[in-house]
Amino acid sequence: MELIDGNQVAAAIIAELKAEVAAFTGRKPCIALVRVGEDPASVSYVKKKEKTAAEIGLTSRVILPPLSISQADLFALIDQLNADPTVDGILVQSPLPKHIDELAVFRRVSPAKDVDGFNTLNLGKIAQEDETGFVSCTPAGIMELLARSGVDLKGKHVVVLGRSLIVGKPVALLALQKKAGANATVTVCHSGTTNLPALTRQADVLIAAIGRAEFVTADMVKPGAVVIDVGINRVPDPARKTGYRLTGDVHFPSVSLLASKITPVPGGVGPMTVAMLMKNTVKAFRLHPAQ
Amino acid sequence: MELIDGNQVAAAIIAELKAEVAAFTGRKPCIALVRVGEDPASVSYVKKKEKTAAEIGLTSRVILPPLSISQADLFALIDQLNADPTVDGILVQSPLPKHIDELAVFRRVSPAKDVDGFNTLNLGKIAQEDETGFVSCTPAGIMELLARSGVDLKGKHVVVLGRSLIVGKPVALLALQKKAGANATVTVCHSGTTNLPALTRQADVLIAAIGRAEFVTADMVKPGAVVIDVGINRVPDPARKTGYRLTGDVHFPSVSLLASKITPVPGGVGPMTVAMLMKNTVKAFRLHPAQ
Numbered sequence: 001m002e003l004i005d006g007n008q009v010a011a012a013i014i015a016e017l018k019a020e021v022a023a024f025t026g027r028k029p030c031i032a033l034v035r036v037g038e039d040p041a042s043v044s045y046v047k048k049k050e051k052t053a054a055e056i057g058l059t060s061r062v063i064l065p066p067l068s069i070s071q072a073d074l075f076a077l078i079d080q081l082n083a084d085p086t087v088d089g090i091l092v093q094s095p096l097p098k099h100i101d102e103l104a105v106f107r108r109v110s111p112a113k114d115v116d117g118f119n120t121l122n123l124g125k126i127a128q129e130d131e132t133g134f135v136s137c138t139p140a141g142i143m144e145l146l147a148r149s150g151v152d153l154k155g156k157h158v159v160v161l162g163r164s165l166i167v168g169k170p171v172a173l174l175a176l177q178k179k180a181g182a183n184a185t186v187t188v189c190h191s192g193t194t195n196l197p198a199l200t201r202q203a204d205v206l207i208a209a210i211g212r213a214e215f216v217t218a219d220m221v222k223p224g225a226v227v228i229d230v231g232i233n234r235v236p237d238p239a240r241k242t243g244y245r246l247t248g249d250v251h252f253p254s255v256s257l258l259a260s261k262i263t264p265v266p267g268g269v270g271p272m273t274v275a276m277l278m279k280n281t282v283k284a285f286r287l288h289p290a291q
Numbered sequence: 292m293e294l295i296d297g298n299q300v301a302a303a304i305i306a307e308l309k310a311e312v313a314a315f316t317g318r319k320p321c322i323a324l325v326r327v328g329e330d331p332a333s334v335s336y337v338k339k340k341e342k343t344a345a346e347i348g349l350t351s352r353v354i355l356p357p358l359s360i361s362q363a364d365l366f367a368l369i370d371q372l373n374a375d376p377t378v379d380g381i382l383v384q385s386p387l388p389k390h391i392d393e394l395a396v397f398r399r400v401s402p403a404k405d406v407d408g409f410n411t412l413n414l415g416k417i418a419q420e421d422e423t424g425f426v427s428c429t430p431a432g433i434m435e436l437l438a439r440s441g442v443d444l445k446g447k448h449v450v451v452l453g454r455s456l457i458v459g460k461p462v463a464l465l466a467l468q469k470k471a472g473a474n475a476t477v478t479v480c481h482s483g484t485t486n487l488p489a490l491t492r493q494a495d496v497l498i499a500a501i502g503r504a505e506f507v508t509a510d511m512v513k514p515g516a517v518v519i520d521v522g523i524n525r526v527p528d529p530a531r532k533t534g535y536r537l538t539g540d541v542h543f544p545s546v547s548l549l550a551s552k553i554t555p556v557p558g559g560v561g562p563m564t565v566a567m568l569m570k571n572t573v574k575a576f577r578l579h580p581a582q
Contacts, residue, residue: 123418127415130411154483173418188467
C-alpha cells in the first residue's frame with residue numbers, strides 16, 4: 001500500500017505556482033477573501049488561504065463584513081469586487097449566516113473570478129469540457145492527486161460515493177471527460193443506493209465523499225483499489241486534549257490493508273483545496289489579465 | 292414486455308399544452324425557429340416543429356438565413372431575438388454550416404430563451420437541481436417517458452451508455468437528482484469502458500445513446516430491465532424504397548424478449564423531443580412573461 005501524501009503534492013503545486021508568479025512582471029494576481037463574521041473554523045481557513053497566497057507571491061485582500069451584513073450589501077460588495085480590475089479571484093468563505101442565501105451569493109461572483117468554482121456557469125463548463133472555466137477546489141484537488149500519483153483513469157471504473165454539488169457531481173463529470181488522465185467509466189452512489197457494497201467493490205478508484213465517519217469498510221473495497229477519502233468528520237475521543245479526533249469517510253485501519261493507494265485524513269485531499277484555490281487564482285489572472 | 296409508446300406519450304403532452312395555452316389570454320407563447328440553409332433533414336425537422344407549435348396554439352416565427360450567413364450576422368440575429376419581448380423561445384436547428392462555431396451560437400442564445408437547453412448555464416442548473424433552467428429535449432423526453440410509464444428510478448441502478456453533452460451527461464444528472472421519480476444510482480459507460488456487458492447487465496434501467504446501430508444485444512441486458520433506446524441509425528436495406536431502414540442502438544428483436552419495458556425506434560424517444568421543445572417554450576413564457 002502506498003500512501004498518497006496530500007501535503008507533499010500540495011507543496012509541489014505551491015512551489016510551481018511560486019515560480020510561475022515570480023515570472024510575472026508588474027501586477028501580481030490578487031485574491032479577495034471575504035469572510036462574514038467570526039466563525040472559528042472560517043477564521044482559520046481564511047488565515048491559511050492568506051498565508052498560502054503570501055507564500056506564492058499572490059496579493060490577497062481580506063474583507064471582513066460583520067455578521068449582520070444584509071444580502072443586498074453583500075451583493076454590492078461582490079459587485080464592487082467583480083468590477084475591480086485589480087482583483088482576479090473572489091472567495092466567499094462558507095458558511096454564511098442563515099439570513100443570507102448562500103447559493104445566490106456564490107452565483108453573484110463573476111464567472112471569470114469564481115476561483116471557488118461554485119458559479120452555475122462554471123459547473124456547466126465542466127460538463128462541456130470547456131477549459132476556460134474554474135473547477136471547484138476539492139474535485140480539482142482529487143484529479144490532481146490522482147494524476148500526480150500516477151493513476152490514469154482511462155478504462156478504469158471510478159465509483160463516487162456521494163452526489164454533492166461541491167464534490168460528487170463535479171468529480172464524476174471530471175472523471176468522465178475525454179482528456180488524458182480521465183476517460184473513466186463512472187458510477188455515482190449515494191445514501192439511497194441499493195446494495196452499495198456490491199457497487200463500491202467494483203471500483204478501481206473509489207472516491208468517498210458521503211460525510212459519514214469511517215463509513216467505507218474493508219468489505220466494500222476491492223483489493224488493489226485506489227481509495228480517495230474526501231470526508232473530514234469529528235469523532236469524540238476522550239483521549240485527546242480537544243476531545244475529538246478527525247477521521248475520513250473511510251475506515252483507514254482496515255481499508256488501507258487492501259488498497260493499492262489511499263489518502264489519509266488529515267493530510268490527503270484536505271491540503272489540496274487551498275493549493276487548487278491558488279492555482280485557480282493564477283489561472284484567472286492568465287485568462288483575464290486586464291479584467 | 293410492454294412497449295413504451297413515444298407517439299402516445301408525446302400526444303398526451305401536446306394535448307396538455309394545448310389546454311394550457313388555450314387558457315392564456317392575450318399574447319400566446321412564441322418560438323423562433325432558425326434554420327440556416329436547406330439541409331433536407333433540417334427542413335423536415337423545422338416543419339414538424341412549426342406544425343406542432345400550431346397544433347398547440349403557439350406562435351412560431353421561422354427565420355431562414357442563407358447558408359452563407361457569417362457567424363457575426365448569425366450572432367446579430369440571435370441578439371435581436373434575445374431582445375425581442377414577443378419571442379419566448381429560440382431554437383437554432385443543428386447542424387450549422389462548417390464555418391460557424393455551433394457551440395458559440397448555442398451559447399449566444401439567452402439562457403432564459405434557451406428552450407433547446409444547450410446553454411452552459413442551463414447545463415449547470417441541471418447539476419444544481421435548479422428548476423428555473425431548461426433541460427435539453429432528448430433527456431427531458433426520456434425522463435418524461437419513464438415517469439409516464441410508471442417507472443420510478445428511486446433506488447434503481449440506471450446505466451447510461453454514451454456520455455454526450457446532448458443526452459448522456461444531462462440524463463445522468465437528471466436521474467441523480469433528489470426529486471421524486473429520480474434518485475437513482477447512475478453509471479455512465481462509453482466507448483472506452485472496459486467489460487461493458489458486465490456493467491450494462493447490472494442496469495435496472497438501461498439508456499442506450501451511443502450512436503451505433505443495434506449495439507446493445509440480449510447478452511448485455513438483465514431480464515426485466517427497462518430499456519430506453521435513444522439511437523436513430525440508418526441501416527442499408529435494399530428491400531426498402533428509400534434503401535435504408537431506421538434502427539436504434541438496441542437490437543430490438545432479441546432485447547425486447549428480455550426487457551420489462553422498451554422503447555421502439557422509431558416511435559420511442561424520437562417523438563418526445565418536439566413535445567419537450569414545446570413544453571420548454573411554454574415554461575419560458577410562464578417564467579418570463581414580459582421578457
